[in-house]
Amino acid sequence: MANTFYVGRCELDLYIDNSHSLKEKRRIVKSLKERLKNQYNIAVCEYGGMSLWQRSQLGLVSCGNERSIVDATLKQAIDFLGHIHAVSLLNYTIEIL
Numbered sequence: 001m002a003n004t005f006y007v008g009r010c011e012l013d014l015y016i017d018n019s020h021s022l023k024e025k026r027r028i029v030k031s032l033k034e035r036l037k038n039q040y041n042i043a044v045c046e047y048g049g050m051s052l053w054q055r056s057q058l059g060l061v062s063c064g065n066e067r068s069i070v071d072a073t074l075k076q077a078i079d080f081l082g083h084i085h086a087v088s089l090l091n092y093t094i095e096i097l
Contacts, residue, residue: 006096008070010060013091025053028086040077
């Protein structure tokens with residue numbers, strides 16, 4: 001039995017379409033973070049674009065004992081973002097360690 005585990009990290013660059021203030025952006029991002037955490041059991045943090053009211057950078061982290069499951073989880077979270085009308089995904093990167 002192998003004693004290894006994989007950590008997947010994903011960086012997301014988002015454009016928040018209908019945000020007209022930092023308060024509105026925070027509300028949208030907070031809701032999005034909670035939905036991602038609850039639905040995909042991943043860690044989510046906002047790490048960039050904190051003072052911009054239409055941009056946000058999120059970091060996602062997943063871990064598991066199979067590389068394919070970690071990768072699939074992150075890709076499902078990215079696909080989920082494609083169905084959210086409040087945000088547009090500008091760019092993302094995935095790295096499995």
